[in-house]
Amino acid sequence: MSDITNLEVALGSRSYHVLVGEGLLAQAGDQVRRVAPAERVTLISNDTVFELYGDAVVQALKAAGYSVDVVRVGDGERHKSLSAATNIYEKLTSFGAQRWDPVVVLGGGVIGDLGGFVAGTYMRGVPLIHVPTTLLAQVDSSIGGKTAVNLPAGKNLVGMFYQPRLVLSDIAVLASLPAKYALGGLSEVLKYGFLEGKDLLAFVEGNLADVIALRSSEMRQVVAWCCKTKARVVSEDERDEGRRAILNFGHTVGHALETLQGYGTYEHGEAVSIGMAAAAVIGLKAGLTDETTARKVVGLLSRAGLPVRLPSVPAEVIAGSILLDKKARDRQMRFVLLRKIGEPVVTSVPEDVVVGSLGQANHLIDRML
Amino acid sequence: MSDITNLEVALGSRSYHVLVGEGLLAQAGDQVRRVAPAERVTLISNDTVFELYGDAVVQALKAAGYSVDVVRVGDGERHKSLSAATNIYEKLTSFGAQRWDPVVVLGGGVIGDLGGFVAGTYMRGVPLIHVPTTLLAQVDSSIGGKTAVNLPAGKNLVGMFYQPRLVLSDIAVLASLPAKYALGGLSEVLKYGFLEGKDLLAFVEGNLADVIALRSSEMRQVVAWCCKTKARVVSEDERDEGRRAILNFGHTVGHALETLQGYGTYEHGEAVSIGMAAAAVIGLKAGLTDETTARKVVGLLSRAGLPVRLPSVPAEVIAGSILLDKKARDRQMRFVLLRKIGEPVVTSVPEDVVVGSLGQANHLIDRML
Numbered sequence: 170m171s172d173i174t175n176l177e178v179a180l181g182s183r184s185y186h187v188l189v190g191e192g193l194l195a196q197a198g199d200q201v202r203r204v205a206p207a208e209r210v211t212l213i214s215n216d217t218v219f220e221l222y223g224d225a226v227v228q229a230l231k232a233a234g235y236s237v238d239v240v241r242v243g244d245g246e247r248h249k250s251l252s253a254a255t256n257i258y259e260k261l262t263s264f265g266a267q268r269w270d271p272v273v274v275l276g277g278g279v280i281g282d283l284g285g286f287v288a289g290t291y292m293r294g295v296p297l298i299h300v301p302t303t304l305l306a307q308v309d310s311s312i313g314g315k316t317a318v319n320l321p322a323g324k325n326l327v328g329m330f331y332q333p334r335l336v337l338s339d340i341a342v343l344a345s346l347p348a349k350y351a352l353g354g355l356s357e358v359l360k361y362g363f364l365e366g367k368d369l370l371a372f373v374e375g376n377l378a379d380v381i382a383l384r385s386s387e388m389r390q391v392v393a394w395c396c397k398t399k400a401r402v403v404s405e406d407e408r409d410e411g412r413r414a415i416l417n418f419g420h421t422v423g424h425a426l427e428t429l430q431g432y433g434t435y436e437h438g439e440a441v442s443i444g445m446a447a448a449a450v451i452g453l454k455a456g457l458t459d460e461t462t463a464r465k466v467v468g469l470l471s472r473a474g475l476p477v478r479l480p481s482v483p484a485e486v487i488a489g490s491i492l493l494d495k496k497a498r499d500r501q502m503r504f505v506l507l508r509k510i511g512e513p514v515v516t517s518v519p520e521d522v523v524v525g526s527l528g529q530a531n532h533l534i535d536r537m538l
Numbered sequence: 539m540s541d542i543t544n545l546e547v548a549l550g551s552r553s554y555h556v557l558v559g560e561g562l563l564a565q566a567g568d569q570v571r572r573v574a575p576a577e578r579v580t581l582i583s584n585d586t587v588f589e590l591y592g593d594a595v596v597q598a599l600k601a602a603g604y605s606v607d608v609v610r611v612g613d614g615e616r617h618k619s620l621s622a623a624t625n626i627y628e629k630l631t632s633f634g635a636q637r638w639d640p641v642v643v644l645g646g647g648v649i650g651d652l653g654g655f656v657a658g659t660y661m662r663g664v665p666l667i668h669v670p671t672t673l674l675a676q677v678d679s680s681i682g683g684k685t686a687v688n689l690p691a692g693k694n695l696v697g698m699f700y701q702p703r704l705v706l707s708d709i710a711v712l713a714s715l716p717a718k719y720a721l722g723g724l725s726e727v728l729k730y731g732f733l734e735g736k737d738l739l740a741f742v743e744g745n746l747a748d749v750i751a752l753r754s755s756e757m758r759q760v761v762a763w764c765c766k767t768k769a770r771v772v773s774e775d776e777r778d779e780g781r782r783a784i785l786n787f788g789h790t791v792g793h794a795l796e797t798l799q800g801y802g803t804y805e806h807g808e809a810v811s812i813g814m815a816a817a818a819v820i821g822l823k824a825g826l827t828d829e830t831t832a833r834k835v836v837g838l839l840s841r842a843g844l845p846v847r848l849p850s851v852p853a854e855v856i857a858g859s860i861l862l863d864k865k866a867r868d869r870q871m872r873f874v875l876l877r878k879i880g881e882p883v884v885t886s887v888p889e890d891v892v893v894g895s896l897g898q899a900n901h902l903i904d905r906m907l
Contacts, residue, residue: 251624258620262691265862290659293686293697293778317662322631328662329698409662493634 174393178312179404183332187312187400189393191385193339194225197273197300198233204334205271205296209236211261213284214275215244218302221345226275226300238264242280246427246437249283249318251327257287271296271334277303278310278437282328285316289331297333303346304354304383305438307338308361308395313403313413323428323493330408338392343383351383353438356475360418360445361395363466366511369394374469381473415513418505419445422479422527425490429482442475447526450533452506454526455518462509467537477534484527488520543762547681548773552701556681556769558762560754562708563594566642566669567602573703574640574665578605580630582653583644584613587671590714595644595669607633611649615796615806618652618687620696626656640665640703646672647679647806651697654685658700666702672715673723673752674807676707677730677764682772682782692797692862699777707761712752720752722807725844729787729814730764732835735880738763743838750842784882787874788814791848791896794859798851811839815846816895819902821875823895824887831878836906846903853896857889 173190188200201210210230214223219241230237240260242248266272272295274284281299288297301311317328343351358380362370372390373380379387399416406413423444427435435443449466452458470477479487491502501517508514542559557569570579579599583592588610599606609629611617635641641664643653650668657666670680686697712720727749731739741759742749748756768785775782792813796804804812818835821827839846848856860871870886877883 251620251627255620258689258696259691262689262695262862290696290698292695293684293699315662320627320631322628326631326661327627327659329659330662493631 172389174389176393176396176400178332178400180332180407183407185332185334185336187336187338187396189307189338189340189396190389191339191341193337194222194300194342195229197226197229197337198231198235200335200337201230201235201271201273201298202233205269205298207235207267207270209238209264209266210271210273211238211240211264211266212273212275213240213242213257213280213287215242215248215277215280217244218276218280222275222302222342226273230273238266242283246279246319249279251318251320253283254287254318257284258291261287261291266291266295268292268295271298273298273300275300275302277301277306281306281310282315282317282325285314285331285333286318286328289316289329294331297331299333299336301336301338302342304343304351304388304392305357307343307392308354309357309399311336311338312396312399314407315409324424338396340385340389340392343388344385346383351381352473352475353436355381355473356419356438356442356445356470358391358395359469359473359475360416360441361398363445363507363510364415364418364513365398369398370469370510377473414503414515415505418507418513419448421491421502421504422447422487425487426480426482428490429486430480435476439476442470443477443479446470446477446534447479447530448504448506450530451504451518451523451526453533454529455506455522457506457508457514457516459509462507464537465510466507467534471538478531479527484524487527488524491523492520541758543758543765545762545765545769547701547769549701549776552776554701554703554705556705556707556765558676558707558709558758558765560708560710560758562706563591563669563711564598566595566598566706567600567604569704569706570599570604570640570642570667571602573667574638576604576636576639578607578633578635578639580607580609580633580635580639580641581644582609582611582626582641582649582656584611584617584646584649586613587645587649591644591671591711595642599642607635611652615648615688618648620687620689622652623656623687626652627660630656630660635660635664637661637664640667642667642669644669644671646670646675650675650679651684651686651694654683654700654702655687655697658685658698663700666700668702668705670705670707671711673712673720673757673761674726675723676712676761677723678726678768680705680707681765681768683776684778693793707765709754709758709761712757713754715752720750721842721844722805724750724842725788725807725811725814725839727760727764728838728842728844729785729810730767732814732876732879733784733787733882734767738767739838739879746842783872783884784874787876787882788817790860790871790873791816791856794856795849795851797859798855799849804845808845811844812846812848815839815903816848816899817873817875819899820873820887820892820895822902823898824875824891826875826877826883826885828878831876833906834879835876836903840907846907847900848896853893856896857893860892861889
């Protein structure tokens with residue numbers, strides 16, 4: 170019970186708490202009961218995560234008096250689909266799930282987005298509890314209420330804002346993460362560092378080996394730090410109409426790469442890492458980001474073991490995909506660029522500057538390393 | 539422009555106006571532009587309605603400077619499905635529809651629920667304008683933000699609350715409604731009369747022939763009256779957690795009948811009419827509704843030409859369907875019953891009272907007529 174960090178996402182009647190600490194899976198039953206008392210609960214998870222932690226969570230829920238039905242979804246981004254959602258809806262009706270029965274979503278960002286969307290739309294919304302099991306989900310996707318599924322035309326094109334009642338981030342689960350997933354989350358951690366300034370970034374930089382190794386003592390601090398930042402930004406702008414856009418640093422190019430390569434070639438965090446490096450170059454070419462800042466971004470991502478070079482896709486094709494994405498307007502592309510570390514700016518960049526920057530990006534990035 | 543009634547649904551930052559009057563279709567372009575300026579608009583309609591009014595609305599939108607893409611959906615409740623929603627999403631992406639491009643939904647309750655759900659979930663929500671073309675949609679489903687699609691297990695099991703930016707109710711379209719649809723709406727009009735008291739009910743009763751014939755001068759008053767009632771109830775309880783439940787008068791049994799018969803056997807309003815008659819009988823048997831009130835409900839529905847007798851489905855089967863529906867809890871069934879005209883009560887009724895009442899309902903109803 171010791172060392173649980175309790176953060177609030179302040180959203181009026183939709184406010185909720187994010188708990189960060191070790192051993193929270195074992196408390197899941199009591200914690201869920203506090204926010205959603207009922208007779209039964211539906212646990213939505215994916216195959217890999219359920220193998221690792223499913224029993225622990227089911228036992229905790231049963232110990233708190235719930236009857237538990239489990240829905241397992243296959244692994245990977247391709248299951249974040251309308252057809253997967255349809256399958257879950259049909260299971261919920263077969264369980265007799267009612268509007269007050271909580272849905273607990275156990276897994277990473279994919280299952281969080283999918284399970285959140287289902288919980289937000291089944292019977293026009295049932296109580297949702299996120300139990301994120303990847304670093305990426307703990308520091309980012311479990312907080313803030315963005316839910317979504319993909320369409321063939323692009324990622325996250327169908328979704329809604331639906332806030333959970335509670336987020337339980339058990340740091341202990343990070344120890345069993347495959348390295349690929351750990352790196353993805355590290356990319357988001359560095360994003361918070363670039364956006365929020367020097368303290369978090371200095372801590373990560375100074376403890377890079379331990380952070381990459383996901384050592385619990387460092388991660389508890391890092392995750393709580395990131396969650397606090399995310400909670401504050403979400404409280405200021407729940408529906409992503411203003412300030413929250415800064416959280417898209419690296420995501421404009423990142424999403425385009427994920428769409429173009431087909432889901433699954435890059436982990437989300439890897440695509441975002443390349444996107445942040447690209448945003449550093451675009452900022453440099455647009456005269457907004459200074460060379461020291463760009464070098465800091467590219468260098469730290471690279472030292473953390475994250476990819477920074479663009480794949481061999483023509484710059485025009487990447488730009489075309491960005492224009493189709495929901496962040497584009499009037500053939501101006503909205504980018505989050507860094508004036509300096511800790512000073513993000515949301516700005517429009519003309520198509521030709523984007524294309525020109527992307528065309529030169531790998532050359533410039535190689536020179537910074 | 540004369541005789542337009544302008545009502546506000548007061549919901550803070552989600553407030554919007556409902557315009558009721560003749561000739562509003564021709565103003566659609568200018569009115570949509572006021573709430574959702576953009577370069578293009580998607581018009582979602584169904585085959586029958588689009589044949590009648592599609593051109594008028596498309597022309598009005600074009601005259602206001604919009605480029606217009608049209609999505610047509612087949613007629614009928616069976617199209618209120620996840621697969622229909624999926625088709626529309628794919629059309630929206632093929633049009634390059636962006637998050638600021640409005641969706642105008644032209645049609646009755648089915649297309650309104652489906653189009654509203656798509657607008658609420660595409661890119662996590664795009665501007666939505668309802669142009670309801672049935673009496674039912676004008677007085678009820680276009681106001682209040684309930685959107686939904688059906689699952690095989692039941693009606694409206696997937697959906698969300700998503701408020702439109704504007705509702706345009708053109709009274710002139712009612713003149714061309716097939717009688718079956720007109721009756722369905724009349725059922726909801728009478729519902730508002732039963733719930734809200736004597737003035738509306740007396741007006742409808744005193745002008746029953748003209749109201750049934752959907753004469754414009756009477757309908758403008760009736761529709762505005764109903765919309766005002768609905769707007770007030772929605773403003774008090776947007777998410778249907780309290781007072782808004784009174785609007786479900788007749789819907790508990792009504793939904794069950796629609797589910798059991800397969801969608802489309804009854805029009806929604808017909809099922810609700812039978813449901814209101816059933817609620818009158820249940821209220822009577824539960825000792826809550828007096829005989830005069832029950833007789834008034836059953837008699838007026840019948841005189842309006844609406845069905846009041848239950849189909850030959852065993853009472854236990856109807857009760858079982860209600861228990862699966864989202865209004866059930868702990869094998870108690872939530873019903874809206876009338877203490878008197880204008881005095882609705884939301885209350886739990888034990889399963890055996892419901893089954894007993896439904897078993898005797900047709901016998902009692904025949905005696906009241």
